[in-house]
Amino acid sequence: MTGHAKLSAFEAAYGFARSDVRLSNWRQAPWNVWAFRHVSELIPTARIAATPGLTEDAVVAPGDLLGLTLATGEETMTIADALRRTSTDAMVVMKSGRVIADYHAANFTLQSRHILFSSSKSVTAVVAGIAYDDGLIDLDAPVPHYVPELKSSAYADARIRDVLDMRVSLDFSETYQDPRGDFARYRRAGLLEPAVPGDTPDSLIAFLASLQKGAGDHGGPFHYCSPNSDVLGLVIERATGRRFSGFVSERLWQPIGARQDACITVDATGLARTGGGFCMTPRDFARIGELMRLGGTLHGRRILSHHWVEDTIAHGSAEAWRAGPGVAWLPEGRYSNKWYQAGNASGAFFTLGIHGQMLYVDPVAELTIAKFSSQPEPVNNDLKRLNLALFDAVAKQA
Template sequence: MRPTDVMRGSPPAPEAQVTRANWRSFPAIRWGFTHTREVLPTAEIRRSSQPTPILNAPRELSKLDFAAPGGKSTTIEATLRETFGDALLVMHRGTLIHEWYGDGMSRTTPHLICSISKAIAGTLGGVLTARGLLDPEARVVRYVPELENSAYGGCTVRNLLDMAVAIKFEEDYEAPAGDVVRYRFSSGWDVPPPGVDPGHQRAYLTTLRGTGKPHGKVFHYVSPNTEVLGWVYERACGMPYQRILSEYLWQPMGAEEDGSLTLDSHGMGRIAGGLSFTARDLIRFGEMIRCRGVVQGRQVVPGWWIDDIRENGDPQAWADGDLAEFFPGARYRSKWFTIDPSRNAMTAIGIHGQHLYVDWDSDTVIVKLATQPKAMDVPIDKRWFAAFNAITAHVTPR
């Protein structure tokens, strides 16, 4: 069955139905990622009453050719087709020069952005810090004392931001049982088998245990760290995460469409991966990052926080961590990746093919959304990094 056959008919045929049991599986995933509000309970992320305008000056980029890893010649158009692309937007010096959508997508279609949600949470931390609501160097239990006996009892907010918590948790998306499976039950993303209590996220987070090693030394990518970060924000601000995000970041940035956040059975958001936004609002966010937090002359995110993300991140922690074999020499800071430190660029990455790429050398921002069948596919990621390099080189005046 093709993705375009899913959820066709009234009602759709049983094999074409999208449910909580299959919504992230191919071919249901494309419909699931663009109709998340119809699959799971969600909270609204309110748009701005005065959206930031987007200037358009279209340029032909689909036929741009480049060398994929391994040396094979390909094009942007072929790469989108062959890697399950749903949207590709390119903004150069504040002007949208390329806007492409796949089947079932448009400029007003929300799309689940998976772990790009983490980079948004990391950016939001700068806003809260500048307002005096958050201390990144404080211990987590200053805000959430319920976590005293968990893995988070001795770590700081900064450890959460930088994925440097010494925790016993393996982020294996393909394992049929284990940490990620239990985590997804608690978030409401997956349906547990009969007799298994799904619980809820806050209760689940208190059960996680540490390794006994010092925090802050090794990069260890663990999605629940970002759920804890969201819990910290809620305690610091005295309001739910969706309202914090809307009032402190998404509305001031000038979002044009409402977004959403998936919720567990107790109303806690999936801060690490449950946000859905349009590609246009995501590129607004990326352009704000490129402009050091400024939108139409207003400082939305502190410029020094964005500078800190660009300039910092512990190279040794990365070298000793989970992903060094795939991206040697990279860095991670406040939920953003610097994949290639030789380039003045950083990226937010989500499973199943989500990318937000900000390149200061060429003044370019790129949003690429997809519904790849595999959660993590490093060869496809590397192909897209080569595509981003080709795009930035093409738009930069010689």
């Protein structure tokens, strides 16, 4: 073909062809910008149904919000600068229960879903709280009480409480960019990467059953390991007798008034990857933050007990946090029920997923912010701190 080839609508929008995006590169820039919004085209998912007939209000332009400034200690920048620097795909800001600003990058709409990655863990913990409130989960019970397949694994004597607080002693390394390590095997078990012959367990539960205990006892330092949250999802399924996606739809998604169906990635057996597979719209993500901000009640309906919310946002172990690696980027932080506590004067708490997925709640400012990003690196402590500075600036000025 001579001359300039005409770009497809997809290529014009994203700068590359749809055929360029594969399971082997979907988390890498620039392909991740599209892939994080279209996970179900790459990985099997289960539907989490919203109540039919609910629709979103119109987009609220961010207006003056983008011109607000924040100081990082090294420089001063605008909110718009910070959004660009953190590769933001979408952000919604709610004040006192009302949407006051939507920010959407190119090709993102109110109906666009985005993967949460490890912010999924926090949503899974909310679902665990609902099952706990039903009297179905004993936090002091050992994991095999609910999942006997794990009785020969590291989880044999781990309590559900240890799983919730990331205080399981586990011989597992969360190295995101090692193609042959434990984390790569974990991803392959969840169908998140192409299979490698002879190196992929048949299923997620087979992978979990292969994990062994670390050197210390359970209940010690904060030790971030994603498989713990998939164990929690298994516990929820066994305790409730329900498929995870169906329980979430009935007991969380529809009660909070979610406007769009969500979905969650599943393995070859249909098991939900509750440690990182949720996909949803930013406004629906923000509704989960509002549920937590309001102590478990939304739209006049009790969905989650105040006891569970209080335990999540105020009772993390400072000692366990200081003994773990998170102190390097969140010096005053704590962690409880898979939510981070900022340790600041406003009592802010938040979720966190790789590549910049966050849900931030400031109870004093009555503020909830949901933010999706496609940051090129999975983990960047400088960008974590910048995101927190951005949220704090919005809380103080919006």
